[in-house]
Amino acid sequence: MSVGIEHYLVVSIILFLLGVFIVTTRRNGIRVLMGIELILNAANLNLIAFNRYSPSTSANGSVFAVFVIILAAAEAAVALAIVLAIYQQFSTVHLEEISSMKH
Secondary structure (H helix, E strand, O other), X not given: OOOOHHHHXXXXXXXHHHHHHHHHHOOEHHHHHXXXXXXXXXXXXXXXXXXXXXXXXXXXXXHHHHHHHHHHHHHHHHHHHHHHHHHHHHOOOEHHHOOOOOO
């Protein structure tokens, strides 16, 4: 049995839906970041799968995937810094418990 583009798309949809579920239901800042990373990984999987199964020989999908990985790394670094700053200020990472950005 060979792995077709349908298999990649199903895994990508599952990853995307898990990410959306985590982002919308979790109130912990770290878990929300993990959900965003799942969504970005689903996009990367789609880019690589379509690049592999496209008839052209260009590597546009791979270039976009590398760009998304770089963007995700930068997003994670900035977001973790923000979460650490929130933790220092409020002693919690639960987003519901933070009612004010001023202190």
